[in-house]
Amino acid sequence: MKDHEQRYLELLAKDGTDPTDTYRKALFYLFSGNLEIYNKIDFLYDFKSRSIEFESFEKNDFSNSIKHMIELGFNLYNGYPSADPATLFSGLDHENSKLCLEAIQVRFDLG
Template identity: 45%
Template sequence: SVLFYLISGNQDLYKKCDAIYDFKRHQIHLCLTEGSTDFSSGSTALIRLGFNLYNGYEDGETSPYHLFYRLDEPNRILAMSAINMRFSIY
């Protein structure tokens, strides 16, 4: 899944993957609304993108503007690669 591609491609998300996804139940955690884990704005943007590509998750900050505005260059490249993977764009 593209969600796991994003998690594995970002060191902060990889370290906190158990707060993002429940591997026993095979479902995402509500980590964006719970507030129990501290994510940077860039990590939060990648989580929103990952959730959106995983199951269509949307909130007031899942627009391309909101997501990409918060990403640095390496994470923008990661995000674009994830979108390309999800929609098989070559």
């Protein structure tokens, strides 16, 4: 089974993400770190047009915590409205909270 880093690198390669594109890197970091999200990547991101699939996201039935994580990924990518931090983190376990914080670090190149 692939680990987070392998899934992340796979998504970057599939997209052809530029190494300086912290917007997409943050999105893929977050999405590759959660298996439920990763397994639905083709409903969330169109690799051919290199864009987010908002309509597919809105049609899928995700738990609130997963929905908030996806919204955060979209927000880090293009400013899509997401839950406020208190709402976002209140529903997450330790691992997903850590993943969200790490994705924010990737986006703002704080690592």
